[in-house]
Amino acid sequence: MKEVRVGICGLGTVGGGTFRVLARNASLIAGRAGCQIRVARVATRTPKEEFDLGDIPFSTDVFDVATDPDIDVVVELIGGYDTAKELVFAAIRNGKHVVTANKALIAVHGNEIFAEAEKHNVIVAYEAGVAGGIPVIKAIREGMAANRIDWIAGIINGTGNYILTEMRAGREFDEVLREAQALGYAEADPTFDVEGIDAAHKLTILASAGFGVPLQFEHAYTEGIANVTPYDIAHAELLGYRIKHLGIARRRDNGIELRVHPTLVPRSHLIAQVDGVLNAILVDGDAVGQTMYYGPGAGDEATASAVIADIVDVARTVLCGNSQRVPYLGFNPSAMETLEVLPMEDVQSAYYLRIQALDRPGVLANVASILSEHGINIESIMQKESELQDGKIPVIILTHTVQERQINRAIEDLEALADIEGQVVRIRAENFN
Structure with a gap:
């Protein structure tokens, strides 16, 4: 059986989960991919004692992975913008396929990354960046390929959803945020989560895949949840609504809406029942109608599930003899539209x-x-x-x-x-x- 050699950059939460699942389910994954998938190199700034790397080459320099001639797929799990961008470009220019969970990188620099990947005839896969373990990008690009998608809306940040869920009991925002940080649901600096920036990154990618437009994160309207009060949550409930922090992308005749903000949703709707740190995305297509994708939007092995699914896709489509590829954002470049993001x-x-x-x-x-x-x-x-x-x-x-x-x-x-x-x-x- 052929072998695909993977280099993992970053052994944090998601990197560690990816390493564990690849080892635990190696034979099952090989059966689905049609080839062996082997971790052939690991790079992380700090060695992790809990991982037995055996004879796997290890480095503290992620660029060693991008330049290693024995590596077929570079898995970027270090996060952030600058170093991650340099790493991805280095991998592409060295002929490596890339799998990433970095939604910020794709939302902000995806257009240029995909253009560079096209030039070098390699794949950049990013399913894990949008909704953790929920395979919503694959559903949009492949399962809904026959549909004109009219709108996408969802809970795409588990931290914000947890906070609003707990506030329904009358608790104040600051108190619940501190609890979310103690539980590991929110970062020490929670700005990206509570101000909607993380959700805007994800929504930008969803909108591009759904509507066939370039990534336009800089035009996304973003409003956080810090000003939502228990009073408003309680009175929304009396009116038959629940407040959720949603990302909404909607196609209009003259452009698209791209917005993240607190939103009243009818309590009877399925998405209003999604509580805690879970995510849910609604996609409305003209042929299929409304569909909903629900599950864990973060977590070590949940996100690793999506990372490894992308590795399997790369292995199937390129490295194991099948040259049929799905376009990066679901549309061939010549079919992309130039719809602008509408002002709020x-x-x-x-x-x-x-x-x-x-x-x-x-x-x-x-x-x-x-x-x-x-x-x-x-x-x-x-x-x-x-x-x-x-x-x-x-x-x-x-x-x-x-x-x-x-x-x-x-x-x-x-x-x-x-x-x-x-x-x-x-x-x-x-x-x-």
């Missing part, structure tokens, strides 16, 4: 608004009048007398679908009213019909 002002959504109003006659009439002037219809309104405090009372409004520019102008006028205190809280809502 052009996005259409329903809205949850929370207004802190003085308890005076005519306030609700003034609020309704301003919304009407901007073409905004009210679906429901909630005001509880029991919440009256110091002459002020929260007013909760759920609107019908409108353009973001309409709600922006309405909020500006509402905040200018003498009977309204502070800023109007705005959370977008989606029904996914």
Whole structure:
């Protein structure tokens, strides 16, 4: 049986999981790949005593893997931008195929990486970068190849989903974030997770694979969850909704929406039931309708599952005699579209608004009048007398679908009213019909 020689760069969480699963399931993987897959070199900055490398060559310099003539596939699991980018380009220019779990690298530099890989006739595979162990990229590129994909939406960051899940019990954001860090769900610097940057990286890749457009991370709208309060979560529930931190990509006639933000989702929808650190992605195709992909979006062996699936794909398609390849983003370059990412002002959504109003006659009439002037219809309104405090009372409004520019102008006028205190809280809502 032929042999494919793999070089693993990085033995952290995902690298360690990949090493273990390749060793444990070696014969099963070989049977599926049609060839033996052997770890032939490992590079990591710090040697890991828990891994018995035996006679596998080891280095603290990842570039030793990229230049080793005996390596067929370089597995990049070091993360970050700069060194990882240099490593991937070095591997490509040395004729190596690349498998990576680095969503930030692909989202930001993917266009140039794929162009370089095309020039050198090698594959760059990145399934593990988007949703951990969930094979959603393969589903979009291959299983849904017959479909025009109209929208993709999902929970694609487990840290944010865990925090919002725990806040449903009335707990504050800061408290739950500290707990998530203690449990290892959030990094010491949680910015990428709670501000939506990690989700925007993943959404950028999903949108490109789904719509056949270049990667455009720099145009993604990103809003985090730090300002979501237990009060808003509880009142969304009373209205029949649950707040989830979603990435949403939607095809429009004149471009695409690409946005990450807290979102009200009907509690009856499947995605509203996804709790804790789990991920779920909805994909809507014109032929198949809505499909959902659910499972662990991170973790050592869950993500390793996707890494090894990519290695198997490379082994099958190139190194074991089958030259048929799937294009990097699911579309041949000549078929890629030039749809631009729409500005947020052009996005259409329903809205949850929370207004802190003085308890005076005519306030609700003034609020309704301003919304009407901007073409905004009210679906429901909630005001509880029991919440009256110091002459002020929260007013909760759920609107019908409108353009973001309409709600922006309405909020500006509402905040200018003498009977309204502070800023109007705005959370977008989606029904996914």
